[in-house]
Amino acid sequence: MAPAMERDLRMDNPLLHQDSLPQFMSIRPEHVEPALRQVLDANRARIGELATLGAPTFASVVEPLEELHHRTSRTWSPVSHLNAVLNSEGLRASYNACLPLLSAYQTDLAQSEPLYRAYRTIAEREGAALGPVQRELLEHAVRDFRLAGVGLPLERKERFKTAMLELAQLQARFEENVLDATNAWSRPVTDRDELRGLNEMLIEQARTRAAEQQAPGWILRLDQPTYVAVVTDAESVDLRRAFYEAWTTRASDRGPTAGRWDNSAVMEEILRRRHEVARLLDYPNYAQYALATRMAHSVDEVLGFLHELAAAARGAAQAEFAELEDFAGRKLAAWDVGFYAERLQRERFHVSQEELRPYFPLPRVLSGLFEVAEWLFGVRIRERSGTPIWHPDVRFFEISSAAGEPLGSFYLDAYARANKRSGAWMDECIGRKHLSSGTALPVAYLVCNFLPPGRERPALLTHDDVVTLFHEFGHGLHHLLTRVDYPSIAGINGVAWDAVELPSQFFENYAWHPQVLERISGHFDSGAPLPADQQQRLIATRSFHAGLSMMRQLEFALFDFRVHAEYAPERGGRILETLREVRSEVAVVPVPEWNRFPNSFGHIFAGGYAAGYYSYKWAEVLAADAFAAFEESGVFDRATARRFLEAILSRGGSRDALEAFVEFRGRRPDVRALLKQHGIDRAAPKQYDAEGAGEPA
Numbered sequence: 270m271a272p273a274m275e276r277d278l279r280m281d282n283p284l285l286h287q288d289s290l291p292q293f294m295s296i297r298p299e300h301v302e303p304a305l306r307q308v309l310d311a312n313r314a315r316i317g318e319l320a321t322l323g324a325p326t327f328a329s330v331v332e333p334l335e336e337l338h339h340r341t342s343r344t345w346s347p348v349s350h351l352n353a354v355l356n357s358e359g360l361r362a363s364y365n366a367c368l369p370l371l372s373a374y375q376t377d378l379a380q381s382e383p384l385y386r387a388y389r390t391i392a393e394r395e396g397a398a399l400g401p402v403q404r405e406l407l408e409h410a411v412r413d414f415r416l417a418g419v420g421l422p423l424e425r426k427e428r429f430k431t432a433m434l435e436l437a438q439l440q441a442r443f444e445e446n447v448l449d450a451t452n453a454w455s456r457p458v459t460d461r462d463e464l465r466g467l468n469e470m471l472i473e474q475a476r477t478r479a480a481e482q483q484a485p486g487w488i489l490r491l492d493q494p495t496y497v498a499v500v501t502d503a504e505s506v507d508l509r510r511a512f513y514e515a516w517t518t519r520a521s522d523r524g525p526t527a528g529r530w531d532n533s534a535v536m537e538e539i540l541r542r543r544h545e546v547a548r549l550l551d552y553p554n555y556a557q558y559a560l561a562t563r564m565a566h567s568v569d570e571v572l573g574f575l576h577e578l579a580a581a582a583r584g585a586a587q588a589e590f591a592e593l594e595d596f597a598g599r600k601l602a603a604w605d606v607g608f609y610a611e612r613l614q615r616e617r618f619h620v621s622q623e624e625l626r627p628y629f630p631l632p633r634v635l636s637g638l639f640e641v642a643e644w645l646f647g648v649r650i651r652e653r654s655g656t657p658i659w660h661p662d663v664r665f666f667e668i669s670s671a672a673g674e675p676l677g678s679f680y681l682d683a684y685a686r687a688n689k690r691s692g693a694w695m696d697e698c699i700g701r702k703h704l705s706s707g708t709a710l711p712v713a714y715l716v717c718n719f720l721p722p723g724r725e726r727p728a729l730l731t732h733d734d735v736v737t738l739f740h741e742f743g744h745g746l747h748h749l750l751t752r753v754d755y756p757s758i759a760g761i762n763g764v765a766w767d768a769v770e771l772p773s774q775f776f777e778n779y780a781w782h783p784q785v786l787e788r789i790s791g792h793f794d795s796g797a798p799l800p801a802d803q804q805q806r807l808i809a810t811r812s813f814h815a816g817l818s819m820m821r822q823l824e825f826a827l828f829d830f831r832v833h834a835e836y837a838p839e840r841g842g843r844i845l846e847t848l849r850e851v852r853s854e855v856a857v858v859p860v861p862e863w864n865r866f867p868n869s870f871g872h873i874f875a876g877g878y879a880a881g882y883y884s885y886k887w888a889e890v891l892a893a894d895a896f897a898a899f900e901e902s903g904v905f906d907r908a909t910a911r912r913f914l915e916a917i918l919s920r921g922g923s924r925d926a927l928e929a930f931v932e933f934r935g936r937r938p939d940v941r942a943l944l945k946q947h948g949i950d951r952a953a954p955k956q957y958d959a960e961g962a963g964e965p966a
């Protein structure tokens with residue numbers, strides 16, 4: 270590139286404008302690398318100065334480093350976000366080109382001996398004079414230096430750095446394979462009969478898609494809402510089986526796109542690198558390494574916890590499945606379970622997710638959800654137009670205190686579309702900082718994959734979708750209501766990963782409360798809220814198949830934890846073997862041999878949940894127990910909400926997660942609140958006991 274052009278690009282590079290919200294639509298793939306290079310170069314120069322300061326202090330070293338942390342995250346966040354929600358060949362290439370730069374920078378920083386010494390000096394000399402938040406920050410930082418191999422001999426340090434870089438690349442590759450495999454498959458349908466049972470919205474969209482491609486009939490894509498709708502509602506066994514197979518074999522050696530984006534080798538490589546990283550630091554395995562920053566302390570503690578839940582839920586799960594086969598009148602395959610479960614639920618409770626959709630238009634759900642948050646935490650949430658977004662469907666909201674003090678803002682990208690990663694998540698766009706160098710308010714991305722609106726009706730949500738939205742919004746509150754001034758421990762940063770799902774799962778509870786249902790529902794034609802009897806029946810479904818769903822989550826969690834704890838270089842990852850062993854222990858529903866769910870298990874192979882999927886269950890115990898405190902004082906009790914905000918929600922990583930919980934609850938967490946919430950604290954129905962349904966809870 271010619272120097273003149275380079276200069277122009279730099280001056281106009283939207284990623285370098287950090288005094289406003291990201292200009293998403295101006296960000297081009299060619300901006301990415303120059304912006305990142307410039308920021309990292311400037312950071313490195315500054316770090317060089319800081320590392321050689323004679324008498325390091327919190328103000329002279331730590332604060333400036335927190336500022337650099339903020340700058341880096343602010344430059345990179347829009348890039349990694351766009352890569353997830355608006356993926357393109359060009360952006361993907363730029364993103365991948367930057368991974369080595371970013372990874373090398375992060376490792377160099379984390380392995381810097383002079384900085385490590387400076388932090389320890391500050392902790393020793395200044396520690397007693399600092400506040401608890403600052404002391405916690407120093408403790409975190411010193412721990413993280415150690416976990417990045419700061420004290421290692423040079424050769425091992427170098428190997429650590431290379432392994433981290435390779436991991437970043439392998440994880441990106443994993444995600445790309447899943448996205449490509451998902452995008453590649455669709456199901457053309459020419460016989461209307463095959464669509465029987467599916468909702469009209471989905472059928473209408475499938476017809477439009479076919480028309481756009483000048484194809485006859487309908488085209489069903491493999492996006493998440495379509496997959497879920499097909500396996501739950503389609504009467505055609507062929508269609509259900511085809512979707513189940515396509516979905517559970519994505520990026521693998523099996524199924525309709527077998528071998529084209531196979532993640533099997535990528536997964537092996539990821540496990541090998543993670544194990545190596547752990548060994549370099551003298552941890553026996555990656556699981557033990559990961560626990561160094563968690564609430565749980567040992568491999569046995571986590572496995573014991575998961576087995577305890579399995580023992581408690583097994584009887585209920587087996588009884589539920591036996592009952593479901595009775596109901597269907599035949600043996601069930603994996604792709605039948607959702608379908609018959611829906612029918613049984615409908616027969617028993619007269620509620621169906623699809624029939625609930627008209628009652629949950631997204632605008633109504635949002636305004637009800639906001640009211641709950643506003644009431645509990647004394648905030649105001651208002652939509653603002655005119656803010657730069659990345660897609661016309663995206664909306665932007667501001668959150669402020671009751672007195673009008675701005676607290677932060679968030680984007681909502683609600684609908685499924687091509688080139689967008691499936692699932693739902695909250696991520697940091699901008700983190701809160703309050704430093705002598707300046708102040709920034711937190712900004713969050715809330716991303717979901719709901720069925721989009723039609724031409725003449727709003728997006729209509731199932732109640733499952735509503736729960737998902739409350740979940741992500743709970744994460745959002747954690748990020749947005751933080752009062753911590755230092756980016757490295759504000760919001761969800763620095764929070765023990767097995768406690769990070771506490772606010773999200775806590776907030777889900779509100780999506781099930783009658784008074785909330787009253788406010789978030791309103792038929793999109795008549796505006797009428799969900800009738801009281803239907804509401805009661807919906808609430809009754811909450812513990813429906815709780816045993817089965819618990820066992821399924823435990824299957825994921827045990828698989829994840831065991832592959833990381835048991836890895837041995839001489840025999841490799843044993844991915845499928847471990848999966849088989851875990852299934853023989855906890856699976857209640859028969860799973861076909863060709864199911865390859867690990868190959869698309871992005872949480873653990875591409876995201877932050879490696880050896881951490883158990884966190885959902887771990888934090889669910891905290892969430893259920895915390896919500897029980899609300900139930901004791903009234904779920905809308907503002908004094909309790911204030912205590913929750915002050916002890917947990919606003920504190921980020923600035924204090925120990927267990928201590929925070931104990932402050933709020935007055936005691937340590939108790940697993941019984943969760944079992945009670947799921948209705949599996951009782952023994953399994955008597956008629957199944959004789960069949961050896963497993964040990965009692």
Ligand SMILES: [Zn+2]
Nearest residue numbers: 740744770773
């Ligand atoms: Zn979550």
